[in-house]
Amino acid sequence: MSIEMDRTQWGQRVMRSPALGRCRFCLSEDVALTREHVFARWLVERLRAFRATRAAQLPADAAADARLARLVTMVCGACNAGWMSGLEVSFRQAVFARSRPDHLAEPTRRTLSRWFTKTAMLVAHSANKELVPEEQWPDLTDTMPDGMRVGLARLRRPRQPLDLEFGYEESAGTESARLTGVAVQVDDLVGLVTRRSSVTPATTLWPLRSHTLRWTTLPVVSRLSDLTGDGAIARRHNPT
Numbered sequence: 001m002s003i004e005m006d007r008t009q010w011g012q013r014v015m016r017s018p019a020l021g022r023c024r025f026c027l028s029e030d031v032a033l034t035r036e037h038v039f040a041r042w043l044v045e046r047l048r049a050f051r052a053t054r055a056a057q058l059p060a061d062a063a064a065d066a067r068l069a070r071l072v073t074m075v076c077g078a079c080n081a082g083w084m085s086g087l088e089v090s091f092r093q094a095v096f097a098r099s100r101p102d103h104l105a106e107p108t109r110r111t112l113s114r115w116f117t118k119t120a121m122l123v124a125h126s127a128n129k130e131l132v133p134e135e136q137w138p139d140l141t142d143t144m145p146d147g148m149r150v151g152l153a154r155l156r157r158p159r160q161p162l163d164l165e166f167g168y169e170e171s172a173g174t175e176s177a178r179l180t181g182v183a184v185q186v187d188d189l190v191g192l193v194t195r196r197s198s199v200t201p202a203t204t205l206w207p208l209r210s211h212t213l214r215w216t217t218l219p220v221v222s223r224l225s226d227l228t229g230d231g232a233i234a235r236r237h238n239p240t
């Protein structure tokens, strides 16, 4: 499917509510698709992130409103009330539960990986960029799409409670540059979702590894671009 076709369909679906179409996740045909927020209401309220805006590098035509809380995607009712809702509940528990264990157990790693990946790919899609090929979207309904890595870090002094940063192929500064990663910041927690072979300086959350992962010892970065930008690439090539 070309980007133009995709955008036309997107526009038509937004006009009629609910619209009939194919759900990109469960692949059901001719189902009612509704606009759902990429950042769920509970999260925006919890973080008081109503006014958090998208980073400037997103194309201006992606959406008229720059507020992250307004970003939407089209999804069918079964997906919305099913796996997506379940993933939100699990994520909320994993990150915000009052009696959260310091150790990140495997189910938590899985939840965080899927939530950050879902969010990163929908944000990329809303900017007409591809992070996860559309044929892999259905994988997210119960597992992780192949070939993706997720890193986890903390951000020192976030400028707003919710934020994003896009990372592009090295030495490419054009509109058509290939998107290689998206950093999604929730409070001071940052998930880097990438197709690159390393998530340095973040710690690897996905694929699952046996090493112990603790909330209290996550690497700390000063800027989101430390995870997506040239600095991160240089460190990968010349580890010190």
Ligand SMILES: [Zn+2]
Pocket: 023, 024, 025, 026, 027, 028, 075, 076, 077, 078, 079, 080
């Ligand atoms: Zn669906």
